[in-house]
Amino acid sequence: MIVVGGGAMGSAAAAHLSARGQRVTLLERFGAAHGFGSSHGLTRIIRLAYFEDPSYVPLVRRAFTLWHELEARAGERLFHRTGGLDIGGEGSRVFEGSLATCRMHSLAHDVLDADALAARVPAWRVPPGTQAVLQPDAGFLLSERCIAAHQAWAAASGADLRFNERVREWQPTASGVRVRTDAGTYEAGQLVLAAGAWMGSLAPALASRLTPERQVLGWFEVEDHDLFAPARFPIFVYEAEEGTIYGFPEWGVPGMKFGLYHHRGEVVDPDAMDREVNVADEQVLRAAVSRYLPAANGALVRSATCLFTNTADEHFIVARDPAAPAVLMLSPCSGHGFKFASVIGEIAADLVTTGRTAHDIGRFSLTGR
Numbered sequence: 314m315i316v317v318g319g320g321a322m323g324s325a326a327a328a329h330l331s332a333r334g335q336r337v338t339l340l341e342r343f344g345a346a347h348g349f350g351s352s353h354g355l356t357r358i359i360r361l362a363y364f365e366d367p368s369y370v371p372l373v374r375r376a377f378t379l380w381h382e383l384e385a386r387a388g389e390r391l392f393h394r395t396g397g398l399d400i401g402g403e404g405s406r407v408f409e410g411s412l413a414t415c416r417m418h419s420l421a422h423d424v425l426d427a428d429a430l431a432a433r434v435p436a437w438r439v440p441p442g443t444q445a446v447l448q449p450d451a452g453f454l455l456s457e458r459c460i461a462a463h464q465a466w467a468a469a470s471g472a473d474l475r476f477n478e479r480v481r482e483w484q485p486t487a488s489g490v491r492v493r494t495d496a497g498t499y500e501a502g503q504l505v506l507a508a509g510a511w512m513g514s515l516a517p518a519l520a521s522r523l524t525p526e527r528q529v530l531g532w533f534e535v536e537d538h539d540l541f542a543p544a545r546f547p548i549f550v551y552e553a554e555e556g557t558i559y560g561f562p563e564w565g566v567p568g569m570k571f572g573l574y575h576h577r578g579e580v581v582d583p584d585a586m587d588r589e590v591n592v593a594d595e596q597v598l599r600a601a602v603s604r605y606l607p608a609a610n611g612a613l614v615r616s617a618t619c620l621f622t623n624t625a626d627e628h629f630i631v632a633r634d635p636a637a638p639a640v641l642m643l644s645p646c647s648g649h650g651f652k653f654a655s656v657i658g659e660i661a662a663d664l665v666t667t668g669r670t671a672h673d674i675g676r677f678s679l680t681g682r
Contacts, residue, residue: 323507325658331470360451364410379655397451401552532568534611
């Protein structure tokens with residue numbers, strides 16, 4: 314069993330597969346912890362009030378369970394509960410979708426108008442007419458530690474983790490697949506491709522379906538650390554005039570972490586992307602920070618670039634390669650996938666070992682897309 318890609322999805326798949334007794338070789342072109350993909354930058358949001366599509370909620374529930382199990386196995390805290398805000402005007406996708414999901418799945422929640430939001434979370438300044446759903450179970454995952462924990466579990470279960478080894482090509486064989494890397498050739502009965510923004514070059518079936526995009530994150534110095542502490546400042550997604558923004562409380566390093574979905578709309582080659590954050594990048598973020606979170610409009614104390622790998626409908630892909638059934642392609646995530654890595658790993662193990670899964674993944678197929 315070969316897994317290509319040692320990021321969130323690949324590491325989780327390797328862990329679940331090896332824990333089920335599969336002989337797993339994980340091939341990662343970069344180091345064990347690197348900043349070239351989609352999952353670095355300390356933290357990622359996890360939330361149950363899923364405005365994108367309420368059908369994701371059962372998967373998030375299972376993902377929560379598996380993250381807690383991984384915490385226990387690793388002996389470290391990987392999830393921090395802060396509550397989560399989904400904010401927007403009347404009719405906005407974020408607010409209305411979150412509210413509908415909470416009602417459909419009977420999730421605990423409060424609905425706040427602009428004044429109630431400012432009273433509950435004093436850092437916020439939003440225009441009249443703004444509404445928010447506050448769902449208490451949301452929070453953030455320590456993304457880099459989660460990946461390390463999955464890798465450690467995989468290794469402890471017998472997986473062979475090979476870093477700094479780039480896959481050049483793979484070919485189907487009569488008994489499965491053959492994979493050629495910079496260092497050698499491997500054969501296995503099945504192959505899991507989980508290479509994020511590099512999926513288009515490794516999976517011809519997806520080449521025309523995926524759009525890698527440059528994303529920028531900034532940490533802004535805050536006036537009052539208490540205002541932005543995890544106990545007082547929930548993670549958030551806000552469909553604002555400037556676009557859909559998102560952010561985190563201050564944790565681990567100085568500053569409130571902040572981003573704008575589809576930052577400047579830059580479609581990129583992941584091997585040639587500009588990884589330096591420039592003045593224009595900062596200006597895009599600061600325009601929204603200064604307007605809605607003025608107490609965090611201090612110096613940009615840290616920044617990072619990462620990659621979204623977008624599908625046209627922003628749903629994931631978990632599917633067999635139509636031309637090579639021994640190849641399972643995993644989850645280009647359109648910027649909202651990390652929280653699901655634990656359950657995607659379980660799904661991959663189901664599909665590889667039994668050919669089916671009890672999880673509803675119909676929306677992730679290639680059919681009709």
